[in-house]
Amino acid sequence: xxxxxxxxxxxxxxxxxxxxxxxxxxxxxxxxxxxxxxxxxxxxxxxxxxxxxxxxxxxxxxxxxxxxxxxxxxxxxxxxxxxxxxxxxxxxxxxxxxxxxxxxxxxxxxxxxxxxxxxxxxxxxxxxxxxxxxxxxxxxxxxxxxxxx
Numbered sequence: 001x002x003x004x005x006x007x008x009x010x011x012x013x014x015x016x017x018x019x020x021x022x023x024x025x026x027x028x029x030x031x032x033x034x035x036x037x038x039x040x041x042x043x044x045x046x047x048x049x050x051x052x053x054x055x056x057x058x059x060x061x062x063x064x065x066x067x068x069x070x071x072x073x074x075x076x077x078x079x080x081x082x083x084x085x086x087x088x089x090x091x092x093x094x095x096x097x098x099x100x101x102x103x104x105x106x107x108x109x110x111x112x113x114x115x116x117x118x119x120x121x122x123x124x125x126x127x128x129x130x131x132x133x134x135x136x137x138x139x140x141x142x143x144x145x146x147x148x149x
Contacts, residue, residue, distance in 0.1 A: 056139065068106035069098065070138075071127065075112040077119055091123070092130040099132075106134040 071091070072080040079086050086094050099105040107127055111120035120137070127135050 068108050068134075069095070070108045070110060071095075071123060072110040073112060073115055073120055073123055075114040077115060079123060088123075088126070091126055095127065095130065095132065103131045103133050105132065106136070107132055108136055108138045110138045 070082055074080070079088055079091055081091065081094055081098070095107070109120060109124050109127070111117075111123075124135055124137070
């Protein structure tokens, strides 16, 4: 290869800087592993709700993009809106405040299977009487049905 040389021995023109053709993936792998560990640790903490032992049903699961409000009644009869304990008399005002007076917001009612059916129905009645139209009960799918879907 013939190259013209200048008096100080450097080549002229384009050959002065050669592109680096190797990509160092070690920092990328390090970042990805750290993110994987962070997500593995935080994922179990993201489950919203009060621990309630739901009854089992064979109904199909609902698929909805918008996350609904969840009203839970635990085994002692205490009412929770999402994860916050709410007295029975303050449930409807809190729902109105959270939803902005929109009656078309989907509200799920979760009732522990150890609690009386009437208590869960009273809570649903309060919500329906306040004008909310999309109120539904939640139940757990039995283990035999989970494998078939």
